[in-house]
Amino acid sequence: MNSGDCLLWVLYASLLALSPTVLVAIPALPIRWKRSLGFLLTVAFCLLLIVVGIHALASPALHASIPGPLTDLAWQFTLDPLSGFFLLVLGSVGFAASLHAIGYFHHGSQSKLKQVLLPYPVFVTAMVWVLLAANAYTFLVAWELMALSSTFLILVEGQDQRRQQAAYLYLLIAHIGALALFVAFALLSHGDLISNGNFQRMAQLSDSPIVANAVFGLTLLGFGAKLGLLPLHAWLPEAHPAAPSPVSALMSGAMLPIAVYGLLRIDWQILPAGAVWWGPLWLGLGLCSALFAVLYSALQTDMKRLLAYSSMENMGLILIALGLSRIFAEQNLWPLAALALIAGLFQVLNHAFFKSLLFLGSGSVLHATGTLEMSHLGGLIRSMPQTAFLVLIGIFALAGLPPLNGFASEWLLLQAFLLAPSLPSGMLRAILPLAAAGVVLVTAVAAFAIVKFYGIAFLGRARSAVAKQEAGIWERASMAFLALFCVLLGVFPGRVVDSLSHITALLLHGSQIAPQSALALTPISAQRASYLPGVFLLGIALSIAVVFVLVWWRFGRSLRRAPVWSCGFAADYSAQTQDSPTGFSQPLLRIFGVSLSTLRNRQGGEKTLPVQIPDPFWKGFYLPWGRVTLWIAGGISRLQHGRITSYLLYSFLTLIVLLVFFR
DSSP states (O other): OOHHHHHHHHHHHHHHTTTHHHHTTOTTSOHHHHHHHHHHHHHHHHHHHHHHHHHHHTSOOEEEEEEEEETTEEEEEEEOHHHHHHHHHHHHHHHHHHHHHHHHTTTOOHHHHHHHHTHHHHHHHHHHHHHHBOBHHHHHHHHHHHHHHHHHHHTTTOOOHHHHHHHHHHHHHHHHHHHHHHHHHHHHTTTOTTTSOBHHHHHHHOOOHHHHHHHHHHHHHHHHHHHTOTTSOTTHHHHHHHSOHHHHHHIIIIIHHHHHHHIIIIIIIISOSOOTTHHHHHHHHHHHHHHHHHHHHHHOOBHHHHHHHHHHHHHHHHHHHHHHHHHHHHTTOHHHHHHHHHHHHHHHHHHHHHHHHHHHHHHHHHHHHSOOBGGGOOOHHHHSHHHHHHHHHHHHHHTTOTTSHHHHHHHHHHHHHHTGGGOSOHHHHHHHHHHHHHHHHHHHHHHHHHHHHHHHHHSSOOSSOOOSSOOOHHHHHHHHHHHHHHHHHHHOHHHHHHHHHHHHHHHTTTOOOOOOOSSOBOSSOTTTOOBOHHHHHHHHHHHHHHHHHHHHHHHGGGOOOOOOOOTTSOTTOOGGGSOOHHHHTHHHHHHHTOOOEEOOEEETTEEEOOEEOOOHHIIIIIHHHHHHHHHHHHHHHTTOSSOHHHHHHHHHHHHHHHHHHOO
8 A cells, every 4th residue: 555545545434434324314225234234334444444554653654634614724634653553453443343233233223223323433433533633623523523422322222311321421521521622722722723723833832831731731631531540430330331332342442542642642742841740640640540440340240340440440551651651751761761652552452452352242241141240140151152262362361361462561561660770760769669569459450350250250150041142253253353363462562562663763752672573572681571472372282281181081081061069069059159249359348448338128028238339439529529510500590680681791791801812
C-alpha cells in the first residue's frame, strides 16, 4: 500500500463503514442478511485498520484535510506511528467484537437489530476519527459522537431502570470530561479554536507554564473520566453489565485506550516540557486507581462487573507506566523513559486482547445460561469445553503468567522500576520501590480475582441449569482470534517492543531501547535481565507431556469416571454447598478490612443474607456533589419566574458581557 494513500483509504472506508445504518432501512432485505452484512462490513473495515495501523508504525506522518461547514473550519487528519498503533488496537478489537456480534445478535428482533446497527458503526467510525484528528474541532466532534453512540449501545439489551441509570451516568461523566477537554483546547489555542485549533499550531503556542499546568489538569480530568480513574470511575461497573458483550469488549479494549492516546497526544506531544510533579501525579493516581479497582474486582459476583473493575485496574497500571516514563524523562534518562513507555503501550495492546476475549466469553456464557451471576453458574467446562479453553487462555494472560502476553508487559514495567536507583532524586529513589511493591500487590490480587472468575463459573458442579450447547461458530471464531494473539504476543514480545520503539522515538526525542531478538527480551542488557518466553513454553509443554504420560501409564488402563470432588461431602450433596463467589473472597475481605453492608430478612421462616459491597465513592463523593448541584439548580430556578421584562434584561446584560470580554 502506498504510504500517501493510507490515510485517504481509512477516511473513505470510515464513510463506507457507516453503510450498515442504511441497511436497516431496506424492508425487502431479510433480517439475517441485514445482520450478517452489517457486521461483516465492519469486520472488513477493521481489517483495513489493522493493515494501515501496522504500516503506519514505521512510516512518516501523513496529513489530510477535508473542507468543513465554515471556510476556516476544516476536518484535519494525521496518521503517524502513535495513531497507527491505536488504530491497530481498535481494528483488532473491532474485528473480534464484530465477528462475535453476528452470533450474539442471531436471535435478535428487527427492532433490536436497528438499535444495534444504527449506532454500532458510528461508534467504530467515531473512534477512528478521534485517533486521526489533527485539530481540536475534529477531535471534539468525534469525541462527542463516540460518547453518544456508545450511550445508545448501552441501551440495546433493554431500557429498564437499571440500564437507563447506567446510560445516564455514563453520559454525564463523559460530558464532564468533554467539557474539561473543550476548556483545555481553548487554553491551548489562546481562545481561538478556528485559527489556532491545529495541534501543530497549539504546540507552537503553548509556552506558558501556568497554561501548561492548567491544561495538564484539565486533560487529566477529561481523559481520566474516560479511563475510569478515581474518582470518576462509577460508570464502568454500571455500563459494562448493561451493554451487550461485543459492545463491552469494544468499550474496554478500544475506547478506554483511546483516552491513553489522548494523554500521549496532548500532554506529551503538544504541551512543552512539564512540571516535575506531572509524572509522580500520574503514577500516584494510577496506583490508587489500580489498588482500589483490583480489590473491588475480587469482591464482585457478576462476571462483567468483575471485568469492568479489572479494566479500571489495567488502566491504572498503564498510567503508572506513563508516570514512570515521565519521571525518567524529566531527569533526562531517556532510555529508561523509553522502557517505561513501551511497558505502558505493551500493556495497552495486551489489555485489548485478553480483556476483549474475557468480555466476549462472558457474552457466550450469558447466551448459553441466561445469567452472569457466578453464584448461579458452575461446571461450564463440561457443557462449553471450547469456550472454557479459550477463556482459560485469557485468564492466564490477565493473571500475568508466562509465556502469555500479560506477563511480558508487566515484566517490562517491573524492570523499569528496578532502574529507579539511576534517578538523582533521593525522594524518588525512596518512593518508587514502594510503588513497585504496590504494582506487585495489584498483579497478585488480579490473579486472585480472575482465578475466582474462572473457578466459580467454569469448574465444580452446576449450581443451576447448565448450558445445553456450545457457543456458536462466530462467537468461538472471534474468541479464537484473540486467544491466538494472546499467545503470539507473549511468545514473540521482541517484535512488539521493536515496533513500539517507533512511538518512543516520536514522543521522546528519538529515544529507543536496543533492538530485540524474536525469541528474547533484553530491555537493558543480557547481563542485567532477560526473558526467554520460548524456554517457558518448552518447559510447560514438557511438564504437561511428562505428567500426561505418567498418569496414563499408571491409571490409563483402569480409568473410571466419578463425580467432581465434593470436599469430603457425600456424593448427593447440594451444588449450593460449593464455595460461593463471596465466600471465595472472604480471606481478602478479612485482610483488607473492606466493610460489607449485610441485610437480613426473614421470608417463609428462612433467613436470607443478601450481601452488598457498596462503592464508598458514592457516599463520600457523588452524593455530596449531587446535593451541591441540586442546591445550585434550585437557586438558578428562581430566575425562571415568567416575567418577559426580566428575560429581556438577562439577554441585554449577557450581550454587554459578550461585547466587553469577547470582541
